[in-house]
Amino acid sequence: MSTSVLYDAPGPRTRRRVLLGSVVAGVVLAGLLALVGNRLADKGQFEAEKWAPLTDPADDNFTNVWTLLGDALVNTLVAAVLAMAFSLVIGTGLAVLRITAGRSWRWLVVGVIELFRGIPVVILIFFAARVLPGFGVDLSNLWFLVIGLTAYNSVIIAEIVRAGVNSLPKGQREAADSLGLRRGQVLGLILLPQAFRAMLPALISQLVVVLKDTSLGFIISYEETVRTAGIIIQNLDNPIQVYFIIAVIFIAVNYAVSRLAIWVERRLSRGKKTAATLSATDPAGAGTGGGG
Amino acid sequence: MNVIIDNFPLYLNGFLQTLRICAFAALGSLVLGTVIAGFRVSPVPPLRWVGTAWVTVFRNCPLTVVLFFCAFGLPEIGVNGAYFWFGVTGLVLYTSAFVCEAVRSGINSVPAGQAEAARAVGLTFSQSLSSVVLPQALRTVVPPLGSVVIAMIKNSAIAGAFGIGGDLFAVGDTLTSARGEAALPVLLGVVIGYLVITIPSGLLLAWLERKVAIAR
Amino acid sequence: MRLRGLMVGTVTAALALSMAACGKSSDSGSANPSVDAQAKFEAGTTMAKLNESGKIRIGTKFDQPLFGLKGLDNKPTGFDVEVAKLVSAKLGLSADKIEWVETPSKVREEVIEQGKVDLVVATYTINDKRKERISFAGPYYEAGQDLMVKKDDSAITGPESLKSSGAKVCSVTGSTPAETIKKYVDESNIVLFDVYSKCADALKNNQVQAVTTDNVILLGLVDKSGGEYKLVGKPFTTEPYGIGIKKGDTKFCQFINDTLKAAANDGSYEKAWKDTAGKVAPNTPKLPETAACS
Numbered sequence: 001m002s003t004s005v006l007y008d009a010p011g012p013r014t015r016r017r018v019l020l021g022s023v024v025a026g027v028v029l030a031g032l033l034a035l036v037g038n039r040l041a042d043k044g045q046f047e048a049e050k051w052a053p054l055t056d057p058a059d060d061n062f063t064n065v066w067t068l069l070g071d072a073l074v075n076t077l078v079a080a081v082l083a084m085a086f087s088l089v090i091g092t093g094l095a096v097l098r099i100t101a102g103r104s105w106r107w108l109v110v111g112v113i114e115l116f117r118g119i120p121v122v123i124l125i126f127f128a129a130r131v132l133p134g135f136g137v138d139l140s141n142l143w144f145l146v147i148g149l150t151a152y153n154s155v156i157i158a159e160i161v162r163a164g165v166n167s168l169p170k171g172q173r174e175a176a177d178s179l180g181l182r183r184g185q186v187l188g189l190i191l192l193p194q195a196f197r198a199m200l201p202a203l204i205s206q207l208v209v210v211l212k213d214t215s216l217g218f219i220i221s222y223e224e225t226v227r228t229a230g231i232i233i234q235n236l237d238n239p240i241q242v243y244f245i246i247a248v249i250f251i252a253v254n255y256a257v258s259r260l261a262i263w264v265e266r267r268l269s270r271g272k273k274t275a276a277t278l279s280a281t282d283p284a285g286a287g288t289g290g291g292g
Numbered sequence: 293m294n295v296i297i298d299n300f301p302l303y304l305n306g307f308l309q310t311l312r313i314c315a316f317a318a319l320g321s322l323v324l325g326t327v328i329a330g331f332r333v334s335p336v337p338p339l340r341w342v343g344t345a346w347v348t349v350f351r352n353c354p355l356t357v358v359l360f361f362c363a364f365g366l367p368e369i370g371v372n373g374a375y376f377w378f379g380v381t382g383l384v385l386y387t388s389a390f391v392c393e394a395v396r397s398g399i400n401s402v403p404a405g406q407a408e409a410a411r412a413v414g415l416t417f418s419q420s421l422s423s424v425v426l427p428q429a430l431r432t433v434v435p436p437l438g439s440v441v442i443a444m445i446k447n448s449a450i451a452g453a454f455g456i457g458g459d460l461f462a463v464g465d466t467l468t469s470a471r472g473e474a475a476l477p478v479l480l481g482v483v484i485g486y487l488v489i490t491i492p493s494g495l496l497l498a499w500l501e502r503k504v505a506i507a508r
Numbered sequence: 509m510r511l512r513g514l515m516v517g518t519v520t521a522a523l524a525l526s527m528a529a530c531g532k533s534s535d536s537g538s539a540n541p542s543v544d545a546q547a548k549f550e551a552g553t554t555m556a557k558l559n560e561s562g563k564i565r566i567g568t569k570f571d572q573p574l575f576g577l578k579g580l581d582n583k584p585t586g587f588d589v590e591v592a593k594l595v596s597a598k599l600g601l602s603a604d605k606i607e608w609v610e611t612p613s614k615v616r617e618e619v620i621e622q623g624k625v626d627l628v629v630a631t632y633t634i635n636d637k638r639k640e641r642i643s644f645a646g647p648y649y650e651a652g653q654d655l656m657v658k659k660d661d662s663a664i665t666g667p668e669s670l671k672s673s674g675a676k677v678c679s680v681t682g683s684t685p686a687e688t689i690k691k692y693v694d695e696s697n698i699v700l701f702d703v704y705s706k707c708a709d710a711l712k713n714n715q716v717q718a719v720t721t722d723n724v725i726l727l728g729l730v731d732k733s734g735g736e737y738k739l740v741g742k743p744f745t746t747e748p749y750g751i752g753i754k755k756g757d758t759k760f761c762q763f764i765n766d767t768l769k770a771a772a773n774d775g776s777y778e779k780a781w782k783d784t785a786g787k788v789a790p791n792t793p794k795l796p797e798t799a800a801c802s
Contacts, residue, residue: 036369115487230571
């Protein structure tokens with residue numbers, strides 16, 4: 001019952017070999033895990049004292065720790081959602097500018113996009129928090145984080161939107177043109193609504209990138225999840241355990257978001273003839289790969 | 293602007309350190325990512341599980357958390373070394389998940405007939421993968437791999453905060469925090485340093501993309 | 509809950525809320541200093557302004573054990589925090605009127621210049637470079653940069669011995685100790701993290717051989733390690749900790765200095781020490797001679 005085109009449906013001998021391979025791989029894997037577990041146990045990383053504040057509701061610190069983590073997670077989500085919302089608006093604006101701009105100043109828009117795509121997001125956040133106040137911008141750390149994330153992600157979203165518009169069949173634009181719609185109308189009424197549909201999965205995937213990037217708020221002391229983990233560690237002295245929990249939280253949240261993206265992708269591609277969606281899973285989707 | 297000129301040697305060192313980190317991390321993640329992609333399409337179920345788990349973990353975990361485990365988790369299990377290599381390891385682990393997904397989608401983009409033909413002439417899984425499918429896949433994955441590597445160059449700024457030190461971003465931190473220089477000119481210098489790497493990389497990538505497009 | 513989440517935007521808003529929610533103070537044994545309810549100040553001074561407004565914003569560190577560490581109950585504790593409470597009590601403001609703002613080393617001058625805080629008490633070494641941008645009251649404590657090593661290490665006896673033993677030294681990014689130690693160690697042997705506790709972890713795993721910063725901060729790490737580490741005990745700098753205020757506010761500076769002196773005389777300075785850093789540091793310090801305000 002092989003579904004892969006890469007190898008034949010296994011015969012008896014191959015099946016034996018695959019089985020053998022599975023067993024060997026399984027044993028090696030189990031051995032590695034056991035070794036790591038053993039080493040960690042030697043160092044006392046499984047002691048109840050280090051885990052109880054995180055896992056045992058009866059522990060004195062349990063409530064405080066999870067209240068802090070809960071608030072921190074809310075902070076992370078608030079920053080991510082705000083950054084995503086602003087990036088979406090500004091990114092779409094940039095994409096429209098890039099598509100409609102006359103040749104003479106299109107290079108300016110392209111230049112801005114390329115410039116911000118080339119700067120690490122951590123520096124944009126740092127820049128927002130350290131330089132803007134010098135110009136009299138008086139905001140809380142949340143907004144500096146949001147500004148930094150937005151500056152970075154809006155240009156990526158601009159590229160996703162452009163790719164989305166370009167992925168539409170040419171006939172859509174031609175039909176709109178022939179109806180006598182103006183350029184702005186063609187974009188706003190015909191192309192963008194369809195493009196957004198195609199882009200939705202890629203946009204949701206970008207949310208994963210933004211969520212992860214909020215953890216860079218720690219460099220400007222915004223109390224998101226990783227920063228709060230630092231405070232908890234200073235109090236409880238159990239870095240490995242706290243970071244483990246943080247990792248699990250992030251993986252769970254982001255995995256859920258990714259699944260949502262894939263689900264949306266399937267829904268949208270079902271029974272739709274126009275415009276293949278920009279894949280959520282395909283990192284080729286306008287440079288969403290590896291961000292943050 | 294004088295601060296950039298006065299501290300030019302410091303900036304240059306930072307720039308070179310960033311380049312060093314990126315060179316090792318790029319090489320490592322391309323190799324590891326391709327291997328993991330091989331795992332993900334392999335006929336051996338445990339390898340497929342490892343591949344899937346790998347991608348799920350490293351794609352969804354913030355880089356800061358991955359780097360933390362490299363700098364403080366590895367010594368806990370008895371692996372000691374320079375923080376430079378811990379940082380590079382963190383970047384490699386994180387980036388390999390993205391490389392893997394790029395390569396895997398490349399493998400999927402190779403027409404089924406190619407793999408079928410390879411099998412028809414009697415090649416085994418590893419032979420058909422390494423001499424028929426991957427060479428063609430790698431060609432189609434140049435653009436996404438390029439963006440993954442450029443993203444990694446930018447991510448290297450975060451690695452500097454985990455004991456490596458001396459990279460471009462750390463230079464900015466030293467100048468503004470310890471020496472009390474104004475943030476704007478210092479950070480402009482840092483930004484220029486990164487743009488000097490990322491913009492040519494982007495141009496190179498665009499050029500490669502065109503080359504590959506012709507070759508197909 | 510959702511509303512609260514949104515307000516958390518400003519770190520301090522969350523802090524104020526949760527402090528209100530907590531109600532009774534449950535500080536680790538330290539009763540807050542008695543508030544001077546009758547406090548009267550010359551009109552137009554910073555003191556009068558703060559006294560009338562009924563609240564004060566104080567910058568401190570949130571991740572510095574013994575000096576300013578935010579606890580799991582969301583409240584900062586430490587010697588800096590207690591000193592700040594002494595000052596605000598003299599202003600007629602009880603501890604619950606204080607809005608704590610996290611001020612890591614790198615932003616201290618900025619937040620003072622921008623008026624985001626009224627004063628900063630955050631292991632803040634007085635030096636001339638900083639005096640160009642802000643003014644200092646105090647000093648209220650004098651620390652010195654020292655080295656922390658494993659307890660069985662006899663090779664490292666002081667900063668001069670670092671080079672010969674090829675030791676790796678850990679400190680915090682963008683900090684003054686990290687700059688100072690460059691005089692003694694090759695840059696490639698300096699390891700930098702964002703907090704000192706990571707340095708202690710690195711020392712535990714033999715990734716570095718020494719940790720360097722102000723001796724009192726190291727004492728906290730020694731205490732936490734349960735005797736795994738020791739101080740070399742030869743401070744090679746003097747770090748007078750001051751209270752940062754807006755540049756040129758001499759009246760406020762004078763007021764803080766007077767407050768510190770009064771606290772030293774009536775024993776509340778000693779109490780503040782004993783409740784916090786004094787738990788691990790052997791001797792209670794004398795209040796250093798306060799510098800002239802300028």
